[in-house]
Amino acid sequence: xxxxxxxxxxxxxxxxxxxxxxxxxxxxxxxxxxxxxxxxxxxxxxxxxxxxxxxxxxxxxxxxxxxxxxxxxxxxxxxxxxxxxxxxxxxxxxxxxxxxxxxxxxxxxxxxxxxxxxxxxxxxxxxxxxxxxxxxxxxxxxxxxxxxxxxxxxxxxxxxxxxxxxxxxxxxxxxxxxxxxxxxxxxxxxxxxxxx
Amino acid sequence: xxxxxxxxxxxxxxxxxxxxxxxxxxxxxxxxxxxxxxxxxxxxxxxxxxxxxxxxxxxxxxxxxxxxxxxxxxxxxxxxxxxxxxxxxxxxxxxxxxxxxxxxxxxxxxxxxxxxxxxxxxxxxxxxxxxxxxxxxxxxxxxxxxxxxxxxxxxxxxxxxxxxxxxxxxxxxxxxxxxxxxxxxxxxxxxxxxxxxxxxxxxxxxxxxxxxxxxxxxxxxxxxxxxxxxxxxxxxxxxxxxxxxxxxxxxxxxxxxxxxxxxxxxxxxxxxxxxxxxxxxxxxxxxxxxxxxxxxxxxxxxxxxxxxxxxxxxxxxxxxxxxxxx
Ligand code: SF4
Ligand code: SF4
Ligand code: SF4
Ligand code: SF4
Numbered sequence: 233x234x235x236x237x238x239x240x241x242x243x244x245x246x247x248x249x250x251x252x253x254x255x256x257x258x259x260x261x262x263x264x265x266x267x268x269x270x271x272x273x274x275x276x277x278x279x280x281x282x283x284x285x286x287x288x289x290x291x292x293x294x295x296x297x298x299x300x301x302x303x304x305x306x307x308x309x310x311x312x313x314x315x316x317x318x319x320x321x322x323x324x325x326x327x328x329x330x331x332x333x334x335x336x337x338x339x340x341x342x343x344x345x346x347x348x349x350x351x352x353x354x355x356x357x358x359x360x361x362x363x364x365x366x367x368x369x370x371x372x373x374x375x376x377x378x379x380x381x382x383x384x385x386x387x388x389x390x391x392x393x394x395x396x397x398x399x400x401x402x403x404x405x406x407x408x409x410x411x412x413x414x415x416x417x418x419x420x421x422x423x424x425x426x427x428x
Numbered sequence: 429x430x431x432x433x434x435x436x437x438x439x440x441x442x443x444x445x446x447x448x449x450x451x452x453x454x455x456x457x458x459x460x461x462x463x464x465x466x467x468x469x470x471x472x473x474x475x476x477x478x479x480x481x482x483x484x485x486x487x488x489x490x491x492x493x494x495x496x497x498x499x500x501x502x503x504x505x506x507x508x509x510x511x512x513x514x515x516x517x518x519x520x521x522x523x524x525x526x527x528x529x530x531x532x533x534x535x536x537x538x539x540x541x542x543x544x545x546x547x548x549x550x551x552x553x554x555x556x557x558x559x560x561x562x563x564x565x566x567x568x569x570x571x572x573x574x575x576x577x578x579x580x581x582x583x584x585x586x587x588x589x590x591x592x593x594x595x596x597x598x599x600x601x602x603x604x605x606x607x608x609x610x611x612x613x614x615x616x617x618x619x620x621x622x623x624x625x626x627x628x629x630x631x632x633x634x635x636x637x638x639x640x641x642x643x644x645x646x647x648x649x650x651x652x653x654x655x656x657x658x659x660x661x662x663x664x665x666x667x668x669x670x671x672x673x674x675x676x677x678x679x680x681x682x683x684x685x686x687x688x689x690x691x692x693x694x695x696x697x698x699x700x701x702x703x704x705x706x707x708x709x710x711x712x713x714x715x716x717x718x719x720x721x722x723x724x725x726x727x728x729x730x731x732x733x734x735x736x737x738x739x740x741x742x743x744x745x746x747x748x749x750x751x752x753x754x
Binding site: 252253254256257275276278279280305306307308309310311312314315316328331332335340343344346347348350351354358359360361362366369370373374375377378381382385388389391392393394395396397399400402403406407409410411412413414415416419420423 | 441443446447450451453454457469471472473474475477479480482483484485486487488489490492493494497519523526527530531534540541542544545546547596597599600601603610611635636637639640641642643644646647648649651652654655684685687688717718719721723724726
């Protein structure tokens with residue numbers, strides 16, 4: 233027998249999603265008809281257990297366990313779902329908002345901890361860069377020529393008539409100040425401190 | 429049909445173009461100079477945070493505040509038409525303009541951040557930028573100039589079988605602003621056709637993502653490369669020889685990983701990867717090393733050049749030899 237649970241605030245999760253800064257004003261989550269078009273073309277769904285249609289259903293049903301569901305981390309942020317949805321919904325955007333909720337709660341922070349070096353490099357140079365561990369894997373996969381390229385990039389750029397890509401000190405100071413006042417610096421430190 | 433500018437352009441530097449395929453930028457400049465597109469590059473411009481944004485590392489407010497700083501640079505230098513070399517920047521910048529225009533609360537927060545950072549002159553006023561009229565992807569500019577471009581073609585590239593990979597973050601994020609097709613993208617095909625060359629047009633998987641998936645390439649390599657392999661296999665079945673790109677991230681996924689995937693699958697894909705800017709510059713007679721920057725590619729472009737009537741001084745096995753090696 234099915235038990236009916238009365239929820240005091242049955243639309244809390246969907247409202248939180250819609251109120252997020254990331255949510256486009258025309259995000260059509262309420263209009264979702266559960267047609268499954270998104271899931272049918274989703275690379276995340278074809279390769280993993282992740283299912284964008286089901287993710288949307290759970291948000292609409294106020295099932296907050298979706299925030300801690302590992303599968304949301306298997307989305308490719310390719311927006312194919314967005315381009316195909318007949319109802320003007322955007323599963324990609326909803327996914328990104330759920331991930332932010334997960335990061336806020338703490339669990340999600342572990343998922344992105346390894347990417348922190350990108351943030352450090354951004355504050356230092358005004359440009360992000362591939363974190364070392366990942367870069368080393370790339371060198372292994374792509375070959376030593378990839379390393380040679382990185383070592384010689386300045387000279388190659390000079391040959392191409394391009395200038396220095398690292399921002400002037402004045403600009404990196406501005407960027408650091410902005411990221412300090414926007415709360416990003418604190419956010420980054422918090423993510424670094426989270427336990428795996 | 430949206431109006432596409434050919435002047436007052438801030439050519440937006442891309443972090444991945446900078447260090448992976450810098451030849452994309454030099455090729456863009458080469459084409460712009462030939463066909464008379466007025467542009468400017470500013471060394472103060474920061475990266476859009478794109479990759480960090482989709483690693484979920486950056487929060488939307490920080491990304492938006494940094495965008496406001498870049499918009500200020502564009503406006504102050506009278507180059508308000510931002511043209512990106514990367515599809516992710518295109519989508520990120522468009523989104524931040526939209527937020528700054530419709531969300532008063534976010535705009536106030538961003539302005540407070542700028543004030544607190546001692547940069548009150550950078551404050552954003554509603555509608556300073558227009559998401560549809562000020563933010564473009566370079567492929568749109570090239571499409572708009574396709575007839576002009578066709579007049580400068582000196583190198584015959586017609587013998588190759590060509591397919592296009594339209595970046596998702598151009599086509600599918602702000603799809604109302606996408607020109608030449610969303611579900612059946614033909615923007616780059618249109619440019620190539622205007623140069624008097626056929627592409628294979630539609631193919632299964634034409635609109636499928638490259639598989640990079642931002643974090644997936646690093647944290648879930650197998651599934652990321654499975655998506656990439658599928659697309660390569662479809663292209664191989666069609667005997668495609670050149671895959672054209674419009675985003676350094678997709679180009680990386682295919683070019684850097686093609687040999688790795690070949691080894692895994694025990695088969696050979698004879699597919700060259702070129703950015704649309706590199707392809708056009710090559711057709712216009714540009715030097716493969718000092719303009720196209722093919723020395724930074726993983727799948728060598730020299731075998732392609734050897735098949736051309738045009739003769740080049742190829743540096744095949746010592747592409748980086750004159751330089752340091754580690
Ligand atoms: S989000 Fe769109 S495509 Fe996906 S199930 Fe709902 S209506 Fe269908
Ligand atoms: S962006 Fe959409 S289509 Fe792409 S992986 Fe995520 S849910 Fe699937
Ligand atoms: S969007 Fe492109 S250029 Fe911008 S930060 Fe990202 S990868 Fe770099
Ligand atoms: S194809 Fe891949 S890298 Fe290119 S825009 Fe799409 S998701 Fe990004």
